[in-house]
Amino acid sequence: MAPTPTAIRVAQTLGITTSAYVAGSILAISYLSVPSFLLAPTPILARQWQLCFDRGKIINPAIALVSAVTYAWLSYKLYGTLNHPKAEIYAISAILTLGIWPYTIIGIMPTNKKLFKKCEEMEGMSIEEKATEVGLAKGESTKELVDRWGMLNLGRGALPLVGAVLGLWTTLD
Template sequence: MAPNSTPLAVAAGISILASGWAAGLSTSLSVFGIPTILHGNAPSEVMVRQWRFQFLRGQSIIPGVAVLNAINYWTIAYLCWSRSLEWRGFAAAGLSTFFQVPYTLTFIMETNRQMLPEGKEKTLSEDSARSLIKKWGDLNVARAVVPIIGTGLALWNFCL
């Protein structure tokens, strides 16, 4: 990206910060939140309620940020392409950032369904609750890698 394109550089900087922030937020859910939930001797209902609180907070923020950030990366890629600037890193960053959505639907949604109530409170055994919460944390760490990759690709493109 040419340094003489200030609005484009600002837009790229915002997306780079947003994907880095999303990566940190997603990672912190698994690295700090899940072990905290699992560490105590709380009954399964309490563990699932704590996980649900964390899950719903993340669900209200992260998918929207991922989609908007992907669109912004793709717009930046298009504008760079139209100005004969390097654009591929931004396009790939958009794809990487957006990939959080299909990853969630493919790999994590079933675990979510097993822990989220449908009309009434679900009761899980302590072993089931611990196993599902740990599985969700592990899958979420893998999902957090995606915006980290997007951040790296965008930074690479930005520094050209």
């Protein structure tokens, strides 16, 4: 068996590492940050969520794109066709990692829009002011929306995680 070229090993490492990073980043927000946010008064909660969202939307999609392009390159470079099982698995890893975009648009955007509106409503409030959210339908308070968002975000994080696991499995197989 011929040794694997360095460029292939670097690409395998990059694809797996970046998709695992994106998964970890997204999942950490739901598992670590959201529960902490929920302890804060509503105006602070809204600001914390908005800041977290703004930072995440800058870095995670870009890193997911790097990962997906790397997996796609591996699929093409190693096998030249999708008629090879390993090529198909690298392609699936690419699709899963990029899946954070449609998942966000289809599954999370309705909640995001409601949270953006809440953030706008509380923009001028000082830390000392209490936000009273009266007359809301069940599940429509800022805390309930952030909690729902955190649960939906877990699903988004699972996509690049499965992509990383498949990429690792294909590399080691």
